[in-house]
Amino acid sequence: xxxxxxxxxxxxxxxxxxxxxxxYPDGQSDLWCVPGGGAERHASLPDNLRREIFEETGLExxxxxxxxxxxxxxxxxxxxxxxVYFRCTVADGTLPESWQDPEGxxxxxxxxxxxELTRLRYKPDSLxxxxxxxxxxxLYDPLELLVR
Numbered sequence: 613x614x615x616x617x618x619x620x621x622x623x624x625x626x627x628x629x630x631x632x633x634x635x636y637p638d639g640q641s642d643l644w645c646v647p648g649g650g651a652e653r654h655a656s657l658p659d660n661l662r663r664e665i666f667e668e669t670g671l672e673x674x675x676x677x678x679x680x681x682x683x684x685x686x687x688x689x690x691x692x693x694x695x696v697y698f699r700c701t702v703a704d705g706t707l708p709e710s711w712q713d714p715e716g717x718x719x720x721x722x723x724x725x726x727x728e729l730t731r732l733r734y735k736p737d738s739l740x741x742x743x744x745x746x747x748x749x750x751l752y753d754p755l756e757l758l759v760r
Contacts, residue, residue: 616683616692620661621648622700623679623742624671629723630743631707632734633668637719641760644734646697647718657696665700668718670711672704680751682736686758693758697742697751735759 623646624631632644649664651657658675665673680697707721724732726744736742736753745751 614690616694618651619649619693619695620651620657620664621646621695621697622661622665622673622675623697624665624673624700624702625743626702626723629725630729630739631669631671632722632724632729632732633718634720635668635717636760637716642733643760644724644729644732645736646739647721648695648697649717658698661698661700667715668713669721670708671702671706673700674703675700678750680736680738680742680753682738682751682753683755684735684758685755691758695736 622631631647633647634642634644636643647665647668648661649668651660661675662673665671676699678696679699682695682697683692684695685692726740729740736756738751738753742751
């Protein structure tokens with residue numbers, strides 16, 4: 613039995629807009645999520661998150677408190693991932709139009725208002741509540757099905 617994959621994600625609301633990414637090159641999917649990725653061994657979760665956010669967006673961030681644990685799984689393949697979401701703020705930088713994810717994973721990045729997010733397909737389902745819900749609330753989403 614393999615352990616679940618551990619990942620970290622950043623909830624960054626700046627000027628009322630949430631930073632979301634599409635990690636499907638060439639229009640393979642229209643699914644949006646907050647940026648982040650797999651945690652590497654021997655680095656703290658915040659250090660992993662800072663690395664992932666810079667790779668995917670070019671932004672420097674300050675990592676705050678954890679705000680959600682979310683589990684994704686695909687029963688047919690055995691895939692299981694545990695995401696730890698952290699509230700973060702932009703420390704330095706903007707989203708340069710020419711930024712390219714060096715790993716080629718993130719195809720598009722954007723800031724979305726709460727209203728704009730309702731017109732996008734996104735995961736996890738609790739993303740609006742996570743971004744704009746009650747301050748200090750910590751969420752847990754168990755075993756959400758993985759979709760593309």
